[in-house]
Amino acid sequence: QVQLVESGGGSVQAGGSLSVSCAASGYTYSSNCMAWFRQAPGKEREGVAAIDGVRSTTYADSVKGRFTISRDNAKRILYLQMNSLRPEDTAMYYCAANRRPGCGVTWYHSYWYNNWGQGTQVTVSS
Numbered sequence: 001q002v003q004l005v006e007s008g009g010g011s012v013q014a015g016g017s018l019s020v021s022c023a024a025s026g027y028t029y030s031s032n033c034m035a036w037f038r039q040a041p042g043k044e045r046e047g048v049a050a051i052d053g054v055r056s057t058t059y060a061d062s063v064k065g066r067f068t069i070s071r072d073n074a075k076r077i078l079y080l081q082m083n084s085l086r087p088e089d090t091a092m093y094y095c096a097a098n099r100r101p102g103c104g105v106t107w108y109h110s111y112w113y114n115n116w117g118q119g120t121q122v123t124v125s126s
Contacts, residue, residue: 002026002115004095009120016085020120022078022095030073033098035107036080038091038122047108048093049080053101060108063089085124092119 008020022034031053039045049059049069057069068081078095096113104112 002097004097004115004117006093006095006117006120009093009122011123011125012085014086014124014126016124017081017083018085018122019079019081020093020122021080022117024076024078024097031101033100033103033107033112034071034078035096035098035103035113036069036078037094037096037110038089039094039119040091043091045094045110047110050098050103050107051078052103056103058103058107082122085122087124087126089122090124091122093122094119 003025004022006022012018033050033052035050036048037045038048047060048063049067051057051069051071066084070079095117097115098112099114
């Protein structure tokens with residue numbers, strides 16, 4: 001049983017930066033893939049970034065070059081650093097733990113994640 005709790009969301013102006021975190025508790029495999037998803041009102045939940053047990057990363061095209069995903073396995077914390085934020089980045093951001101060690105070519109599909117956080121809101125104003 002794994003519990004994930006996000007924090008660090010807030011409101012920023014376009015062009016600004018924000019960092020969100022996800023703390024894990026309970027039993028979890030240290031090598032499992034983890035990812036950040038986001039969902040805006042009226043839109044589908046989409047994968048933002050993923051990181052595997054050896055810290056290999058993958059990003060959605062919309063955030064590549066602006067966002068950085070990282071993890072601290074000892075502290076059991078997942079991070080997402082967001083720079084050059086745009087209004088279209090406004091969404092509820094969720095962290096998720098994959099049921100398998102590798103993220104895979106379909107890492108962005110929610111099917112592979114069996115543990116989810118409650119979400120943290122990120123709002124970017126123009």
